Amino acid sequence: xxxxxxxxxxxxxxxxxxxxxxxxxxxxxxxxxxxxxxxxxxxxxxxxxxxxxxxxxxxxxxxxxxxxxxxxxxxxxxxxxxxxxxxxxxxxxxxxxxxxxxxxxxxxxxxxxxxxxxxxxxxxxxxxxxxxxxxxxxxxxxxxxxxxxxxxxxxxxxxxxxxxxxxxxxxxxxxxxxxxxxxxxxxxxxxxxxxxxxxxxxxxxxxxxxxxxxxxxxxxxxxxxxxxxxxxxxxxxxxxxxxxxxxxxxxxxxxxxxxxxxxxxxxxxxx
Numbered sequence: 405x406x407x408x409x410x411x412x413x414x415x416x417x418x419x420x421x422x423x424x425x426x427x428x429x430x431x432x433x434x435x436x437x438x439x440x441x442x443x444x445x446x447x448x449x450x451x452x453x454x455x456x457x458x459x460x461x462x463x464x465x466x467x468x469x470x471x472x473x474x475x476x477x478x479x480x481x482x483x484x485x486x487x488x489x490x491x492x493x494x495x496x497x498x499x500x501x502x503x504x505x506x507x508x509x510x511x512x513x514x515x516x517x518x519x520x521x522x523x524x525x526x527x528x529x530x531x532x533x534x535x536x537x538x539x540x541x542x543x544x545x546x547x548x549x550x551x552x553x554x555x556x557x558x559x560x561x562x563x564x565x566x567x568x569x570x571x572x573x574x575x576x577x578x579x580x581x582x583x584x585x586x587x588x589x590x591x592x593x594x595x596x597x598x599x600x601x602x603x604x605x606x607x608x609x610x611x612x613x614x615x616x617x618x619x620x621x622x623x624x625x626x627x628x629x630x631x632x633x634x635x636x637x638x639x640x641x642x643x644x645x646x647x648x649x650x651x652x653x654x655x656x657x658x659x660x661x662x663x664x665x666x667x668x669x670x671x672x673x674x675x
Contacts, residue, residue, distance in 0.1 A: 418444035419494075424554045430561060432570075433509035437557065438502040439550045442494040451629070451661060452486045452622050456510040456518065456613055457502050458528065459483065460557060462544040464498025468525065480528040480537050482510070484521025485613045485622065489662040501544070501553055503561070507578050507619075508611045512568035513561060518613035533564055573597055574611050577604070581616070585631075586624030587646045590616045625660045638665050 422439040425431075435455060442464070459466075459481050467474040469491040510518060514531055529537045540560045547553045577597060581588055593616065594604040608616045628645050636644075642653035657665050 418442060418446050422550055424550070427558055430558060430565075433506055433512045433565075434561075435504045435506050435509075437554050438504060439499070439553070440494070440502065441499040442496060445496045446494040446498075448492045448494070449662060450490045450492055451626075452488065453626065454485065454507050454619060454622055456485065456505045456521065457483045458505070458510070459500050459502050459525075460541070460544055460553075461498070461500040462541075462547070462553065463500075465495040466498050466500055467493040467495075469493060477525060478527040479541050480534075481525050482514070482521060482528055482531075483525040484518065484523060485618070486523050487618060487621065488659050501550075501557060503557065508571070508574055510613075511611045512566070513564045515566070517610040519609035519615075522614055522618075533566075571607060571611055573599060573604075574608055577608065577616065578612070578619075581620050581623055585627035585645075586620040586622070588620055590620070621656070625656065628657075629661075633665065633669055641665070 420439075420441045420443070424437040424439070426434040426437065447469075459477065461477065461479050466477045468477060469475070474493055513533075515533070516531060528534045540556060543556050544553050547556060577593055580593060580596075590605070591601055594601045597604065599607075605615055608619070612619055614622070624645055628641060633641050638653070639650055642650055645653065647653040647656075654664060657663075657668070661668050
């Protein structure tokens with residue numbers, strides 16, 4: 405991976421990826437922009453993450469696979485959080501830009517409850533304030549380079565940023581879940597934040613896109629993968645992740661990655 409003018413370029417077999425960073429005004433809400441350009445047809449296994457993703461396709465076709473059937477994704481869409489992996493098929497020459505939000509960051513642009521997006525990819529023009537999406541889609545297709553495209557998306561998102569006040573209670577809960585690698589008692593967390601469990605869960609789902617328990621599950625599984633599994637027995641990994649028995653861990657792991665722990669460690673994957 406090489407660094408080029410504030411972005412990162414990653415060349416993989418049959419695919420080019422660039423990572424661009426948001427401007428100062430959008431930094432509180434967006435982690436990165438990822439540009440994916442496919443030289444050949446490509447199938448990617450995408451694991452669940454804690455960020456909602458907005459996608460702008462400016463070339464070719466992108467599909468997701470469900471029961472081995474290809475389902476076309478719209479030119480502009482937003483995908484909610486998921487509890488299981490997803491297979492994405494890029495046609496030869498396909499190219500799109502992903503806006504990867506910070507946790508609860510998409511709430512600054514979308515007024516609808518984010519939990520309505522759980523496990524779904526929805527056309528962007530389904531949402532209030534995004535009905536004029538065709539204009540920016542045309543501009544993205546006509547742009548001559550990715551820097552121009554990122555600038556167009558930034559201008560577009562800045563125009564959609566409404567008078568948003570961050571929910572400090574939810575942000576504090578997200579930080580605690582991250583620090584604990586997802587191993588938290590939601591009931592105790594709500595008590596420590598001096599809020600009722602029902603009120604906490606409702607606010608959390610609306611702003612983050614899943615329940616606190618589901619978010620903790622995703623955080624826990626991501627922690628297992630990022631901290632590495634090699635050098636440990638599967639029993640040790642399961643116990644460290646808070647599981648009391650191996651079968652329960654194996655079941656959750658296969659749901660999350662699409663593979664057993666043993667098979668997963670033998671194969672490359674894209675996180």
